[in-house]
Amino acid sequence: MMENSQLAMSQALELWxxxxxxxxxxxxxxxxxxxxxxxxxxxxxxxxxxxxxHFGVQLFIRSTRSVELTPSGETFLPxxxxxxxxxxxxxxxxxxxxxxxxxxxEQLKIGAINPAVHxxxxxxxxxxxxxxxxxxxxxxxxxxxxxxxxxxxGDYDIGIMRPPSNGNVIRFSPLVSDRFVAVIPKQSSxxxxxxxxxxxxxxxxxFTLDRFELSxxxxxxxxxxxxxxxxxxxxxVSNTTAALALVAAGLGITFLPEWIEGIVGRDVVLxxxxxxxxxxxxxxxxxxxxxxxGILPFVEYAELVARQK
Numbered sequence: 001m002m003e004n005s006q007l008a009m010s011q012a013l014e015l016w017x018x019x020x021x022x023x024x025x026x027x028x029x030x031x032x033x034x035x036x037x038x039x040x041x042x043x044x045x046x047x048x049x050x051x052x053x054h055f056g057v058q059l060f061i062r063s064t065r066s067v068e069l070t071p072s073g074e075t076f077l078p079x080x081x082x083x084x085x086x087x088x089x090x091x092x093x094x095x096x097x098x099x100x101x102x103x104x105x106e107q108l109k110i111g112a113i114n115p116a117v118h119x120x121x122x123x124x125x126x127x128x129x130x131x132x133x134x135x136x137x138x139x140x141x142x143x144x145x146x147x148x149x150x151x152x153x154g155d156y157d158i159g160i161m162r163p164p165s166n167g168n169v170i171r172f173s174p175l176v177s178d179r180f181v182a183v184i185p186k187q188s189s190x191x192x193x194x195x196x197x198x199x200x201x202x203x204x205x206x207f208t209l210d211r212f213e214l215s216x217x218x219x220x221x222x223x224x225x226x227x228x229x230x231x232x233x234x235x236x237v238s239n240t241t242a243a244l245a246l247v248a249a250g251l252g253i254t255f256l257p258e259w260i261e262g263i264v265g266r267d268v269v270l271x272x273x274x275x276x277x278x279x280x281x282x283x284x285x286x287x288x289x290x291x292x293x294g295i296l297p298f299v300e301y302a303e304l305v306a307r308q309k
Contacts, residue, residue, distance in 0.1 A: 151287055171285065182271045207231055220278055
């Protein structure tokens with residue numbers, strides 16, 4: 001009995017070490033990785049050393065200024081991701097079976113915001129449809145406020161959206177968060193800078209997105225103004241795509257969530273700002289009293305995909 005207990009503990013530690021490896025491989029920064037994992041940097045270092053000792057190979061090249069994957073680490077990364085994906089899905093399917101949650105031929109109506117289309121939604125739909133092919137999916141892309149109203153009316157079953165300011169009967173589970181980055185015209189003198197702080201933008205043409213119904217955009221506006229940056233009064237924009245067009249035209253600099261990395265053109269560069277740590281989240285929302293059998297399995301799959309991001 002003691003041997004079985006020790007084996008289970010050893011396996012749990014190895015799984016945790018693999019999770020630490022994946023996060024560090026994604027971030028290539030001990031501080032950011034430790035924050036994501038909610039551990040201290042020494043604890044993270046210990047887990048990586050334990051994994052390297054177990055395999056007998058070096059997975060990372062560390063220096064005082066950088067962290068890089070070795071060829072062994074690059075080879076191991078996709079295999080490590082796949083092993084955790086399979087384990088998580090096995091646990092999920094066991095959980096769904098135990099709870100009697102088995103979607104059938106019903107139709108799930110899903111509303112999603114545009115950022116989700118570029119990150120989460122395809123991954124969720126692919127995995128859910130593979131497991132539950134008989135469930136019909138009706139997907140529409142629209143704004144968070146519209147999705148919230150559609151959920152409250154019962155017109156839609158699931159929303160992939162920003163956090164609602166007023167929950168009422170709506171349940172919400174955060175999935176992923178994006179840090180805000182500076183969106184800079186390529187011809188700007190700031191586009192070639194490797195490190196930036198808010199004070200560097202003083203004297204440049206800057207505008208912010210007018211989305212004050214979302215607390216993160218309100219916070220960005222306030223931080224920019226508090227840093228002494230004068231905003232361009234001649235620009236008012238509340239749409240991400242329109243903001244990108246203005247930057248691409250060279251009309252100014254703005255700050256947007258980093259998901260836009262997948263849609264920016266050649267005339268725009270993205271830069272992290274050291275003292276701008278604001279984040280904005282995307283999550284999944286549904287009515288607590290909606291009896292549709294496919295909702296909770298879809299939520300579970302969404303959370304599974306988010307854990308693997």
